[in-house]
Amino acid sequence: MLAFVGQFFTNFKTTGAILPSGGMLAKAMTRPVRRAHGPRRILEVGPGTGSFTKHLLEILNPGDEFHIVEINNAFARHLEKRYLKSFRLDNPDITVILHCQPIEEAGIEGVFDFIICGLPFNNFPASLMRQIFRKMISLLTEGGKLTYFEYAGLRIFKAPIVGIKGREKLRRQRAIVKVLHRRHCGQRDFVLANVPPAYALHLTG
Numbered sequence: 001m002l003a004f005v006g007q008f009f010t011n012f013k014t015t016g017a018i019l020p021s022g023g024m025l026a027k028a029m030t031r032p033v034r035r036a037h038g039p040r041r042i043l044e045v046g047p048g049t050g051s052f053t054k055h056l057l058e059i060l061n062p063g064d065e066f067h068i069v070e071i072n073n074a075f076a077r078h079l080e081k082r083y084l085k086s087f088r089l090d091n092p093d094i095t096v097i098l099h100c101q102p103i104e105e106a107g108i109e110g111v112f113d114f115i116i117c118g119l120p121f122n123n124f125p126a127s128l129m130r131q132i133f134r135k136m137i138s139l140l141t142e143g144g145k146l147t148y149f150e151y152a153g154l155r156i157f158k159a160p161i162v163g164i165k166g167r168e169k170l171r172r173q174r175a176i177v178k179v180l181h182r183r184h185c186g187q188r189d190f191v192l193a194n195v196p197p198a199y200a201l202h203l204t205g
């Protein structure tokens, strides 16, 4: 928790939230993976201190392959030390690879059955948001699931206080989301028991 709050103040733009996601949101984010039988290829983008990662590690089976992409060195070191090192030792037949780089530059091979994305899109310019979604969709198998989250009502609360440029950014972000959800059968789960309440949003490849 403290590691996360510290990064919020030093890397506000990329961290994007003051608190890590709670257990109920993590459950909603990982539900599509839990429903599928393996072997599965899973990608997590923007794990932070590992709110979703620890749930994913619990449901991996022998033969599964799990890639994690995190831009922030401090978060990557924390994940490696806290979860990944011991997990690899205990589970030699599950592949877990941590890539410390931005997802938009990551040279990851192959496609994934599930992508769990914890990126703070509201902090990103619309052009970067579009670039990252394009990259993630290109990494998804046909019929695969891409899950990301958004705080409930954030855009409605932000609109009156962000000025003309900010409202234009919100409008462009909303337009990107609309197209994505139309093209990729968007669905959403509302999670009230999170601070703040959030939606887990699911797209199909």
Ligand SMILES: C[S@@+](CC[C@H](N)C(=O)[O-])C[C@H]1O[C@@H](n2cnc3c(N)ncnc32)[C@H](O)[C@@H]1O
Pocket: 014, 015, 016, 017, 019, 020, 021, 045, 046, 047, 048, 049, 050, 051, 052, 069, 070, 071, 072, 075, 101, 102, 103, 104, 117, 118, 119, 120
């Ligand atoms: C809002 S935090 C979410 C952390 C965690 N998934 C959670 O929900 O508690 C966003 C995370 O995305 C990472 N991040 C931001 N931009 C990124 C990028 N372009 N590529 C990979 N990771 C990124 C940040 O460093 C941070 O760990």
